[in-house]
Amino acid sequence: MNNTCYSRKISVFHGLKAPEVATLVGYGAIIEVLKLNMPLPDKLALISDKRRSYNTDKWKVFSSRTAFEDNLYKHLVFALKYEGINLLFFKKLFGKLNEKAIIELLQVEPTGQYSRKIWFLYEWLLDKYLPVEDLSIKNYVPLIDEKLQYAIPGKNSSRHRIINNLPGTPEFCPLIYKTDKLEGYINARLSDQKNTYLNGIHKDVLQRASSFLLLKDSKASFTIEQENPGTNRAMRWGKAIGQAGAKALSIEEIERLQQIVIENARFVKLGLRAEGGFVGEHDRLTGDPIPEHISAKPEDLSSLLNGLVEANTLMQDDSYDAVLAAASIAFGFVFIHPFQDGNGRLHRYLIHHILAKKRLTSQGLIFPISASILDHIEDYRMVLQSYSHPLLDFVDWKATENNNVKVFNDTVDFYRYFDATKQAEFLYDCVLDTLKRIIPQEVNYLLNYDEFKRSISDKFEMPDNMIATLVRFLEQNNGILSKRVLNKEFSVLKDHEVEWIQESYNNIFSNKP
Template sequence: MHLGQQKPFSGPVTVFHDRRLPEAAVPVGYAALIDAYDLAVPAPFTLSAIGPRHKVYVADAWHVYTPRHRPDETLGGHLTFALRYEGLDLGVIKALFRAAGPEAIADIVRAAPTGAYARRLWFLYEWLLQARLDLPDATQGVYAPVVDPERQWATAGVTSTRHRVRNNLPGTPAFCPMVFRTPSLETFVASDLAAAARCVVAEVPADLLARTAAFLLLQDSRSSFQIEGEDPPQDRVQRWGQAIGDAGRRPIDLDELLRLQRIVIGDARFVHLGLRQEGGFVGEHDRVTGIPIPDHISARHQDLSDLVAGLTTFGRDVAPELDPVLAAAVLAFGFVYIHPFEDGNGRLHRYLIHHVLAQRGFNPAGVVFPVSAVILDRIDDYRRTLESHSRRVLPFVRWRPTGQGNVEVLNETSDYYRFFDATPHAEFLFSCVAKTIDVDLPAETAFLRGYDAFRRQVSALVDMPDRLMDLLFRFLHQNDGVLSKRAREREFAQMTDAEAAEIETIYAGVRQEFAQGA
């Protein structure tokens, strides 16, 4: 099938689907296919084009190749280019298969029955659409990996004798986000953060580590609520903290997600528990009309059972083969895009990060990395990471407002949540985990060491209850090491000037140690 029979290009362009090219060039690969078949899918982050010069370069989200890289102007030509140079975008490929039809793909295989790219496309068609092409089983050709493991993260894989390929896709047809190998991710994985965390913990006495772990756990629980703009009572924070502390002990399935939702919601009088029974979105309402103004539209409620089943199957069967942080990013961000519940999705999304890390033994026993606290501190980066996919999907979701101020989705959208490029999410999560190990864990132990030293030295000088000792420390910590006139006249009126001066000196002496945990 020639692209010219769909929507032919007139030649080099400088603007393609509202995206400027760095110079006049001919879009190829996924860009050409999306345009020729008018596919309603988000385009890959980086598109490809053929430039006029003999220079390969990347600029303005375009990978510009030389004239010798130009593929044949056929469906097979551009698909082969995409697989060879651009990796797998399963959302684009599945939409293209539906648009082109089975015979067009079968013709590609018949034209090159032993070709690795043709057999990979053949496998992908039958895997993604769960439909068999009218082709006999392959009898020749070296077994080829479906995913190029040097370009995207993949599993060890299993062989498909019908296609003579190795299925190393990191998921199932029901849920399979992809992650590209980037210099950032390669560096993170090679750094072995889990080993670094064990080294940090090994230097901390057991009693101090227990107090550090308790603080970090509570900090993560509180931060997860604050990200959602909530300030719940302490007992609710502690209950959710306990749930986080137990992460990784039970397999994730729908029943477990429902149990966790009940814990995180608490008072469910005004919240429907369980899978949504109507649409869902993240955003605001018009102040005058009440019409939704979505930043993100959740999966249709009719698709939730299948999507959650795909997600939990990934967590059970596929995630163990991937790097723990990569698996946590795919599982957690996939969940929050699906947004299966009326409320509690954000906190459960962050719980799933803890679940994967704990289940895989990534974090030291008894220690929860305060990922939510880091996310809260980097909230703008977090939102940009979420928007890296949701904003690209939003233009393709057709919806109308309901009388209850909600949205009703009018088109098929489930593949937008099954297949997405999770590379930005993996990079963001890795950077958050690295900070908890490199900064937060050592800082909190240093803080507690300094605090303990302060207590010992002050206790040798004056005798006071623990409650007052804690208050004294907080006053000094909040007032740059100086005990304020108000504190001297009220809570510590019985303290002499000499004692106050000596306590300030003690604080200054240990400040260098605990200031790292401030």
């Protein structure tokens, strides 16, 4: 292993065109040489022959002055220093190297911060002690470099002199990189902006808006799953969303919510899956599965969900951003896909739950996040596929007799340790869209409705239910009452009254935020 060369000049790597001919280093180089069974990181590191550094969507290019000796330890130091912590990589690496090779790595710089990080990660990920004595030096170093990735305050590991600031446990720990976009959102303090947007709105209007927004969110969540629920079913799920954050998150609570989502369980086995699962289509001729996403193996579900619940508890620390926590937990859940049905709606419920628990929502007003997701459905699909599609090449599966999938290799770590940066950026986009567009639109609509209702009541003394019907017909026909409506439901109206109603409606409802 010591004589292995890891650096290599590339212009194209796994179909990706490099921005220049340069030397592949760090995680990408080690994964390639050791043939680690895992997807490549979203960004790969290169060292240029020139003295310049820059970033692109897929590459981090470093100056020639960054060049280092070509051995495994130096590549690991480079990766930890510049590419952050990649838990999936280290779990795969430790599965490839024997204990002797690990100890040799640690002896290169026994008290160096990067040796300590590698040592801690080995024992943390594998739950296995190396025959190495505890350190007695004074200084502690944080495991996650908070210039690169988001972390919790953490706890000291005196053995390694490491501050374990990972926002999770060995059973479940997604990580999120700091990006300009996320930093912009976090520094804008959306929680404070929320109060700015909602100030001045009467409490009664907010309460009424909340009821409509719950139903809107519930229907949107079903529509995303290409379902068209009846109003009662949508209201029932809306009521559950309205209680998000009230109970502690647990596997039992998630199973209870699945029972609410699945109205008719005749054809669905409730609870954790006892067989494989996938998201995708079936071949029309053979019925064979055509997966877009392979779910976690059934024997791994309890461990993964217990880890998810524990990670959620760690992320409840006030220092950890609410939207980052929601992205890690909610998308982690949908990637695990623990149930036969209902996973998508429960995934979006978890967003509500965490935002409520971490007090991003308040004043009794729920964020109709599913409505925003529905309006950005293609972006939503892309952010799901950014995780699922690269994984397909590393899952060994075969079709079963009942046209399901059975996975034969060990896949649990793919669901434990993933990069949730893209998911966090997407979710923040949706939270801001909800705050700036969807909630104000609903509130504005109610205010316009009240004004229109007063004008109709004053002039015609029309009952409330008839006004509601009138508004619905005007909405459906762009502010004009159709001939059918005028010949049937509102035949008593005279021509000049129809003109007045239509003009009044269009004047009032043209007042949009």
